[in-house]
Structure formats: C-alpha cells, structure tokens
Amino acid sequence: MSEIQRYAAIVEYNGRCFHGWQKQKHHNNELSVQAALEAAISLVANHPVDVACAGRTDAGVHATRQVIHFDSHARRSNYGWIMGINTNSPPEVSIQWLEPVSADFHARFKAKARCYRYFINNAPYRQALQHDQMTWWKYPLDADRMHEAAQALLGTHDFSAFRAKDCQAKTPIKTMHRIGVKRWGNLIMLELEASAFLYHMVRNIVGVLLPIGEGHKPVEWMADVLASQSRVAAGITAPGDGLHFVGVRYPEEFAIPSDPWGPMMIEPLLAL
Structure with missing residues (x-):
C-alpha cells in the first residue's frame, strides 16, 4: 500500500439544497456538503475518506472558495482527482483546484x-x-x-x-x-x-x-x-x-x- 498523502482542494458550492456543511449525525436524510464530498472522494479513492474544511457554513450558505483537505493512499493525477470528484458530486458542488500538500497542513487550524x-x-x-x-x-x-x-x-x-x-x-x-x-x-x-x-x-x-x-x-x-x-x-x-x-x-x-x-x-x- 502506498504512503498516505494529504491533499488540499478549493471547493465551490451552492448551498440551497444542503443542510449546511457539516454531516448530520441524527438526520441522515438531510444532505450536507461534507457528506456529498466524502462520498464522491471515497469513490475516486476506492476507500473511505474524511474531509475537513476551513469554515463550516450554515444551511443555504454558499461558497466560492471553501478550502478542504483529505488523506489518501490512492494515487491519482490532480486532474484525475478533480474530474473524478466532480463527476460523482451533485451539480451544486465542484472542485476548482487540488494539489498534494504537506502532512502538517490543516484546512481549519492553519488558516490565518x-x-x-x-x-x-x-x-x-x-x-x-x-x-x-x-x-x-x-x-x-x-x-x-x-x-x-x-x-x-x-x-x-x-x-x-x-x-x-x-x-x-x-x-x-x-x-x-x-x-x-x-x-x-x-x-x-x-x-x-x-x-x-x-x-x-x-x-x-x-x-x-x-x-x-x-x-x-x-x-x-x-x-x-x-x-x-x-x-x-x-x-x-x-x-x-x-x-x-x-x-x-x-x-x-x-x-x-x-x-x-x-x-x-x-x-x-x-x-x-
């Protein structure tokens, strides 16, 4: 198995059909941006993936440059990650940029x-x-x-x-x-x-x-x-x-x- 690599990505989304960013523990029928992205990235990576973001948004709130990070041992090109994630995401969510980053990067805790x-x-x-x-x-x-x-x-x-x-x-x-x-x-x-x-x-x-x-x-x-x-x-x-x-x-x-x-x-x- 390949070593774990951390990736950072910039995400755009229309929040109108989402129950905010964060996964809902007790409301599985309410779709969140986090849940949609984790499902799409997990399909591309072929293993379960957890996603962290720079700032959690409320229901109905939009984003043009939300920053996320995730870890994976799968090896894909940047283009492959982006196209694969976007293909498997709802049309209201889209990755706009993605790159490998160092393991000490954290979308939330490193934000200034x-x-x-x-x-x-x-x-x-x-x-x-x-x-x-x-x-x-x-x-x-x-x-x-x-x-x-x-x-x-x-x-x-x-x-x-x-x-x-x-x-x-x-x-x-x-x-x-x-x-x-x-x-x-x-x-x-x-x-x-x-x-x-x-x-x-x-x-x-x-x-x-x-x-x-x-x-x-x-x-x-x-x-x-x-x-x-x-x-x-x-x-x-x-x-x-x-x-x-x-x-x-x-x-x-x-x-x-x-x-x-x-x-x-x-x-x-x-x-x-």
Missing part, C-alpha cells in the same frame, strides 16, 4: 483569516434570477451609513453580541481585519475578513446593519451592540441566502491560492 461576502438585492420587487444567492430587502438602504457603522467592528473584540446561542467556539474574541459595504445600483455587498467567525456572526452583523441602513437606528448603534456583549441587544439574524464564503488566507509556505479576484473586484465585473 477567512473572508465572507453578503449580497443584498435592494430593489422594490424580488428578483427571479439568483434569488437563492442574494437576500431581497425591499426597503431603501443607505450603504454609506452601513459602511460607517461597520467600521466599529474593526480590530480585536468580544463578538458575543453577534454569537448564536448554539455556537460552539471556545472564545468569542475575534479580530476583524477589514469590513466594508458598497453599492452598485440595486446590489449592496458587505465584505468581511476576520481571524475566524462565530456561528451566525455575519448574519447577525447584517441584522444590525439593516435598520441602520433604513435610518431606524443611528450609526452609533453598531458600537453600542458590540459593547453590550449581549445577543439580545442586537437585531435579527439575516437570511442565509445572501451569504458566501469567498476565501481563506494561509501561510505562504502551503501555497494555497488566495482569491484570484482580489478584494472588491465585483465592481468592474458589474460594469461589463
């Missing part, structure tokens, strides 16, 4: 930062296209007010006010490296990069930004909610439809590709 984007269709009427990849909010939003409020989250803080009660993270202390809100026509995008995120943290941040954008709450409310360290002081949990996991940063030694589009690169794309 994670990046999410949240898309809002701020039009008076709901969209028909990409309705499962954007959150529709029909009430007018001031993206500049939302951006100003979001800056209160920069730096290292206790993010308990944005933490869901089922969160299993050992600590609510996280570092927000960058955060911004931009508008293009009816499309509003929130982009966040942090050391790590708590369960529902991004969606709860959006839940605070929405009433600020509507003008029902002052810009300073974000700082007040953060300082309260209490979930009851915050707003709603925004829908998962508009949330996308878009990148992970690792030490350069692992040579994991970062987001090829770079930060805020949606602007020139929409201008085409």
Whole structure:
C-alpha cells in the first residue's frame, strides 16, 4: 500500500439544497456538503475518506472558495482527482483546484483569516434570477451609513453580541481585519475578513446593519451592540441566502491560492 498523502482542494458550492456543511449525525436524510464530498472522494479513492474544511457554513450558505483537505493512499493525477470528484458530486458542488500538500497542513487550524461576502438585492420587487444567492430587502438602504457603522467592528473584540446561542467556539474574541459595504445600483455587498467567525456572526452583523441602513437606528448603534456583549441587544439574524464564503488566507509556505479576484473586484465585473 502506498504512503498516505494529504491533499488540499478549493471547493465551490451552492448551498440551497444542503443542510449546511457539516454531516448530520441524527438526520441522515438531510444532505450536507461534507457528506456529498466524502462520498464522491471515497469513490475516486476506492476507500473511505474524511474531509475537513476551513469554515463550516450554515444551511443555504454558499461558497466560492471553501478550502478542504483529505488523506489518501490512492494515487491519482490532480486532474484525475478533480474530474473524478466532480463527476460523482451533485451539480451544486465542484472542485476548482487540488494539489498534494504537506502532512502538517490543516484546512481549519492553519488558516490565518477567512473572508465572507453578503449580497443584498435592494430593489422594490424580488428578483427571479439568483434569488437563492442574494437576500431581497425591499426597503431603501443607505450603504454609506452601513459602511460607517461597520467600521466599529474593526480590530480585536468580544463578538458575543453577534454569537448564536448554539455556537460552539471556545472564545468569542475575534479580530476583524477589514469590513466594508458598497453599492452598485440595486446590489449592496458587505465584505468581511476576520481571524475566524462565530456561528451566525455575519448574519447577525447584517441584522444590525439593516435598520441602520433604513435610518431606524443611528450609526452609533453598531458600537453600542458590540459593547453590550449581549445577543439580545442586537437585531435579527439575516437570511442565509445572501451569504458566501469567498476565501481563506494561509501561510505562504502551503501555497494555497488566495482569491484570484482580489478584494472588491465585483465592481468592474458589474460594469461589463
């Protein structure tokens, strides 16, 4: 038998038909992204395979650059792995990159930062296209007010006010490296990069930004909610439809590709 080799891969998926990333121990009829990938990779490897990811996503949440790793003694070319996994995966899941990596690489524990984007269709009427990849909010939003409020989250803080009660993270202390809100026509995008995120943290941040954008709450409310360290002081949990996991940063030694589009690169794309 060949030696065990660790592989890293970048995965894209549409979360609409999945019950989140993590396998469901007591709900075998609810498909998860992890279960779908493990089934596909195991077929290609011809032995059972366990998969670890950089950040577990909730039900309905999408990913453009989720990073995973798995171990196998099977020998396949990178192309063979990718085509085999994609052929045996649901159409909503696709491997975009795969390479052998050193045994000390870990998709979760070696990550230095994670990046999410949240898309809002701020039009008076709901969209028909990409309705499962954007959150529709029909009430007018001031993206500049939302951006100003979001800056209160920069730096290292206790993010308990944005933490869901089922969160299993050992600590609510996280570092927000960058955060911004931009508008293009009816499309509003929130982009966040942090050391790590708590369960529902991004969606709860959006839940605070929405009433600020509507003008029902002052810009300073974000700082007040953060300082309260209490979930009851915050707003709603925004829908998962508009949330996308878009990148992970690792030490350069692992040579994991970062987001090829770079930060805020949606602007020139929409201008085409």
